[in-house]
Amino acid sequence: MGLEKFNFLELRSFFRKRRSLFYLFFIFLFVYIVFLLVYSVQSQEKLKSVAEERFYIETKHTSTILANFLEEQKSLVETIATGNEIENFLVNQSLGMSLEYGLNVNLFSIKSSFDKKITNLKWFDEPIYQRIVFLDEHEQVLVDTKTNGSTTDFSHLAHNFSNSFQIDGTNKTLIFQAPVTYRGLSKGRVITVASLNLLFKPLQVDQKDPELHQFFIFNSNQRLFKVGDDIVQQAENRVAILPNEKLIPFKKEYNFLIGSIFTPQDTGSLYLLKNSIDGEYFKLITIVTSDRIFSKLSSNVFLYIASLVPIILIIGLLTYFQMRKKTLELETNVEISSKNINALYDANTLLADEISRRIVLENDLRESEERYRAYIDHAPEGILVVDHNYNIVEVNPSLCMLLGQEKQNLVGYSIGALTAAEDKSDFVIQFKNIINNKKDIEELIFITATDAKLMMQLKTMSLPNNLVMSFCVDITQKKVDEENIHKLAYYDALTSLPNRRMLQDRLRQALITSKRDNQYVVLMMLDLDDFKSLNDTLGHDLGDLLLTMVASRLSACMREIDVVSRIGGDEFIVIAEHLGSNVNKALIEAKKIANKLIQEISQPYPLEPNKPYYYMTCSFGLTLFKGADLSTETLIKQADLALYQAKNDGRNNYKFFDPKMQEAIHERSSMESALRGAIEKNQLRLYCQPLVDHGGNLVGGEVLLRWFLNGEETPVMPNDFIPLAESSALILPIGDWVIEQALQYLKKWQMMEHARHLKLSINISARQFLQPSFVQNIKNLIERYRVDPKLIKLELTESSIIEKLEEVIPKMNELRQLGVEFALDDFGTGFSSLSYLKILPISQVKIDKSFVRDISTDVNDAAIVSAIVAICQSLKLEVVAEGVENQSQLQFLLEKGCYLYQGYLFGKPVPFNDFIA
Ligand SMILES: Nc1nc2c(ncn2[C@@H]2O[C@H](COP(=O)(O)OP(=O)(O)OP(=O)(O)O)[C@@H](O)[C@H]2O)c(=O)[nH]1
Incomplete structure (x- = not known):
């Protein structure tokens, strides 16, 4: 919404500066107008009196004309009565002239004179006389211009000539008469009869001037007026009340005067004037409208009203200015208001923004509240809100479920309600400590409604209004698991x-x-x-x-x-x-x-x-x-x-x-570290001991390891370092080295005509054999050195493989498929379960030298060796006797059916290179 801004201030200052000037001007104007008004009223009054005067004059003139006319007629009738014609008649009459003779001539002459007058005398272009009559003293008509012979009785006309004329209302005539005298004697009279209508000639009684109407009153209080072509005569004796020669407003009671002359619509605007004509005998009554008199004058009411106009205008102007001032003030206020409105608008906008922001915030808050409520209601962990008096304010369904409690049994109660323990004091103290200390995470034991023990992990935090919220997670199972894990670990x-x-x-x-x-x-x-x-x-x-x-x-x-x-x-x-x-x-x-x-x-x-x-x-x-x-x-x-x-x-x-043992330990560990570098230092050598058959033929050899420590000539024997190598895992690199070296020798044998058939036995430790890559390593080496797998014999000790048969046998089978053979070494020293001989994919059994050594002297050993040889024969396994050192042993073995031998009797282990010349 935009508000228009007006420059009211400038306008207001303009009016303020000239205010006194304006007041002066208005006062002057007011005085001037009043003066003008007074002057106008006065002028009006003057004009009115002038108009009245003029009207007087006008009516007076009419009266004068009428009076003159009457006077003229009076004198005319007198002139006729004293005229020569009548005088001649009277003379002749007095002379005694008879009518027949002389007088008729006179009468004729009178009549001619009368006719002439009737014809010639006019007023307003109309013949004045209708009839002139000459009566003698006996009322005998001597001359009458009316020739049709009808005589009129003039006797009613008074002889009193003070009333020189009379009105004959019946015939509507005006009758003048004058006496005829001769030598002081009355000789009759002359009567002139004129139309009454003549009287109305100077008057304005026709339609041309409807605003003015005039009629006559004569002494007998007869009103005489003209209606159309008719002249009406009515009696009215109240006429006397009318004032003379004075223009007076027509009053209602004068209505009788006008009668049927005309019917004004508003008698209030009529004026009345009575003029005397011919003395008091004949009055001219003029009834006139004010417009007729004052037509060019304004009425006073108009003037007053007109005079009020400027006043009203001034008042209006003043009011206007006052209002203008007020308006200015108002506008200033409006401007200020508009500024305020602008400010208000800005504030409003800010407020609207704020409201919008708050609405957004409220929505966010509502959404957050809903989220909070949804979270509280659906949170998997228990949620608890407690006030500063340790009273429960809120619990969520999860907590109720965990505790087996109804919400209404918790909310509003003290925290003691959270445990169903009989003695809640410890619980309450601990919980209060947790609340007061607000440690990050605490553990607390709750007793549920079903008397179960719940280990809860509490995470407590402050909320506004001194509230504290705790998240309770049931860690009972976790604790059990932890304990179990701890148990398993420890x-x-x-x-x-x-x-x-x-x-x-x-x-x-x-x-x-x-x-x-x-x-x-x-x-x-x-x-x-x-x-x-x-x-x-x-x-x-x-x-x-x-x-x-x-x-x-x-x-x-x-x-x-x-x-x-x-x-x-x-x-x-x-x-x-x-x-x-x-x-x-x-x-x-x-x-x-x-x-x-x-x-x-x-x-x-x-x-x-x-x-x-x-x-x-x-x-x-x-x-x-x-x-x-x-x-x-x-x-x-x-x-x-x-x-x-x-x-x-x-x-x-x-x-x-005792410390000597310690020394041994020390010795062992130093040996271990020496062995660790033996391969790099080239201290290990392969020896080979021959394997011969009962015909003394060399059929193969067993690879034996020697360790030449620190360049000494006497090597360390395998029994002194192989257990150490096995316990320290050094056996793995050493074993790999041995196999690779052995295959290289075998390769050399293969290239020798006389050694091509010899088989090579290699001792493999259990640890080495159980390596997941063992089989693949052997395959790789066979491929690399292109040796015949059938010439390879791997020796495993019974005790080393017995525990992992399910792992060992498949590996053995895999290598067997290549042609590699297996021998069971040191047979008889361990458990020597004969059943293993059946299940192991071996081709050879080697009787341990400890049995061989005493076979000639120890019956038990002899029995064992015999049994082993017998079993192997039945299982079609080769038997090798180890440690054959003399002929008696050989003889025994031969007798028992053992045809393969190894021992000093046939050859000591020698360096590989020396084995085959
Ligand atoms: N039943 C059973 N045997 C086990 C358990 N752990 C190891 N062994 C076997 O316990 C034997 C321990 O043998 P050793 O202590 O090395 O040897 P020994 O037979 O006791 O002989 P000496 O100790 O030299 O007297 C091995 O055969 C293991 O297989 C086990 O948890 N339960």
Whole structure:
């Protein structure tokens, strides 16, 4: 909306500056107009009187004309009466002349004179006389101009000649008479008869001047007036009331005067004037309209009104200016208002914007409120709003569901209502603390309506108006899961004892405590003796059962503060603290514990109902420490080392760690690091030991590894470093190296005429064989060196593959398909389940040298070897006897049907290059 802006201020200042001038001008104008008005009124009055005067004169003139006419007629009739003709007659009469003779002539002459007069005398072009009559003193008509002989009786005409004329209303005539005298004697009279109509000739009584009407009144109060062509005479005796010679307004009571002369519409505008003609005898009454008299004059009312016009105009002007002023003020106000309106408009716009913004905000707020409400109502977590008095203001459906409570039983109540616990005091205190501290996340236990225990995680935040909102998430299950995870991470699933990880923790703490308290602690590593047999004979389940029994026995023997853990397989570690600060006492204590535990473990185990008890022994490795700056790993290694010694010492006993063991450990670790660089330093060499048949023919060789440490001539034997290589995973690169080298030699053999048929046996460690890429590696090498796979024989020890048969057999089969053969090495030293011979895709079995060594002297060994050879024969497997050193052994083997041999009797292992000259 746009508002027009006027420049009112300029106009207003203009009027302000000239205001006094304007007032002066208006006053002057007012005076001038009043003066003009007065002057006009006066002039009007004058004009009026002039008009009246003029009208007087006009009527007076008419009266005079009429008076003159009457006078003239009077004198004329007298002139006739005294005329020569009549005088001659009278003379002759007096002379006695008779009528017949002389007088007739006279009369004739009179008559002629009369006729002439009738003919010649005119007024307003009309003959004045209708008749002239000469009567003698006896009223005898002597001369009468009316010749038709009708006589009129003039006797009624008075002889009194003071009234020299009379009006004959009946005949409508005007009669004048004059006496005829002779020598003082009356001799008769002359009568002239004129038309009454003549009187009206000078008067304006016709249609031409309808505004003026005149009539006569004569003495006998007779009104005489003319209506059309008729002259009417009426009696009226009230005429006398009319004033003389004065123009007076016509009053209503004068209506009788005008009668039927004319019928004015407005008698109020009539004026009346009475003029005397011929003395008081004859009056001329003039009735005239004011317009007729004052036609050119304005009426006073008009003047007054006209005079009012300027006043009204002035007042109007003043009012106009006043109003203009007011308008200006108003307009100024309007302008100010318009400015205000503009400002208001701007403010309005701002307000509108603000309103729009607020509407948007309100919408946003509403949407946000709806979102908030939707979120609250549908949030999966419980939501709770509490006021500063700890009263519940809001709960969402999720919280109600979690707590098994109805909303109406919570909202409006104190926070105690949130738990169904009998004693709510702890809950309320904890909750208040949470609310007051507003820690990020707190945990609190709620009791639900069904008496269930809910562990809730509360996240609390402040809201406006001193409100506090808490998000409650049920973490009961999470806690259980966490506990389970913790258990899985820190506890052994089978025995529920702390596992190796937990042990590390506890050991770390024990280290700290022992240092702090200056108290000895013993770490005992326990390993069941020959547990593997139990597994193998009774199965894993019973093995597990035994392990759990061992665990409970260990726990039962130890104090609450001690640690009993299972670190894997059949190995347990026990930590006993607070053994005193004296080493000897601590040793005694530790021994006591070890003995007690050995005693306990050796108790019979009722593994199977109605079956004989199982018996189990164990070995311990112990290490004592007190505030030592040793790592937990070192301590465990010490105990392990001691255990190793205990095992070596025949099992079912315990050994304390001593520094010599430490040295051995050190030696082992330095050897490990030396072995790590052996390949790069070219310290490893391949040797080959011949394999011969019963005819002494070389049929192949077994690849053997030698480690020439630090350029020494005497190599380190495989038994001294292969276990180390296996335990440290160095066996993998070493094994790969061995295979590749061996195939290169085999390639060379293949190119030699006399060696082309020789088979090469390569020892493969279980770890190496179980490598996922093992088969592919072999394939690649066969392809690379183009060797005949049939000449390759891979040797695996029974114990190494027995646990992973399902993994091992498919791999063996895959290589078998290429032509690669397998031999079971060291047969007889392990479990030697004969059933494996059936299921393993092997082509050869190698009897361990420990059996071969004493076959001539030990009946058992001889029996075992015989049995092995027999079985292999029945299974159509080649049998190789290892460690054949003398003829008696050979003889025995030959007798039993073993036709392949390896041993010093046929050749020691020699460097590969020397194997075939
Ligand atoms: N039943 C069962 N056997 C296990 C479990 N963990 C490891 N073993 C077996 O426990 C045996 C542990 O054997 P070792 O301790 O190496 O040897 P051993 O037979 O006890 O002989 P020594 O320790 O030398 O006396 C292996 O045969 C494992 O397969 C287990 O959780 N349950």
